[in-house]
Amino acid sequence: MLKIGITGGIGSGKSIVCRCFQLLDVPVYDSDARAKWVMHGDPELREGLISTFGPNTFDAQGNLDRPYLAQRVFHNQEELAKLNALVHPQVRKDFHRWLEAHAQAPYILKEAALMFESTAYTQVDHVLTVSAPVALRQKRTLARDPHRTAQDIDAIIHKQLPEEERLRRSQFVLYNDDRQLVLPQVIQLHQTFLGLASNSSHH
Template identity: 55%
Template structure:
């Protein structure tokens, strides 16, 4: 089965693009929400997280304390890398299982912000990068994430792979700059992916 990746930095509109593919009947794997699910339901990963962060990693209801973990890893590159090395392999395995549940579809989509950093790109046949200019991204994020300042947003962006590298490594680029319509771009890609899938 053809596996298509969607990536891009915070605020570019990856989820909007992924949602359009979903409306076309294409299954979409949301890596962020699946990572949360895996951290709650994979017993071996839960044990690893407790070993790494102590019993405080999960609250009394058995839910992951994301704020506590974020406070430890966010400003510590070594601890963040360690955290990702615990979680990402489990998410990759989860994706492989998920793909097997959708074998009747011509192709599937995997949406991930950290597609290259997590090496999830190795599971993908073709990659879409979603692009938006920096000023547009910041304006969107200030509207969406009321708890963040522009400085916070720029810090997050600075920790992600550069847009230039994402664009250079992509097979396709969707421009989401509030000027170009996204729907025609997605419909064109959908047509190409159906042709690719039928040729395989």
């Protein structure tokens, strides 16, 4: 099975692109959503999080307190490294289980915001970046997350890989810049990926 990673900076519109692929019956693994799910549902990971970041990591209802955790790790590389060391191995296991469940698909997409910053890119055959100009990404994110300030969004953009670097390391690019239509690009990529998948299954 061919594994395609899909990434893009905040506000690039990769979720919309993933939905387009899902309409073509392509299974999409959403790393962020699955990480949240694993953090809630994996008892071993819960214990690890609580012993590392304290009882406030989960609220009284037993839900993960994301703002608390984000505030602990956002400006602290050491704490972030601890969080990643706990979460990444469990998400990796979850991804392998998910792959087995979708083994009949010619190819799958793995969506990850931090594809190159983490080791996610090592688990896929090719990477597709959804690209959009920074100003447009800022505008979209402000519209989508009214609780965030322009400064917040700038800080997130600066923490992510520079666009040029992301494009340099990707094998495929889809432009979501409001000038080119997304769907024709998705359909063309879909044909390309099906072709690659059938080639790799013959070898």
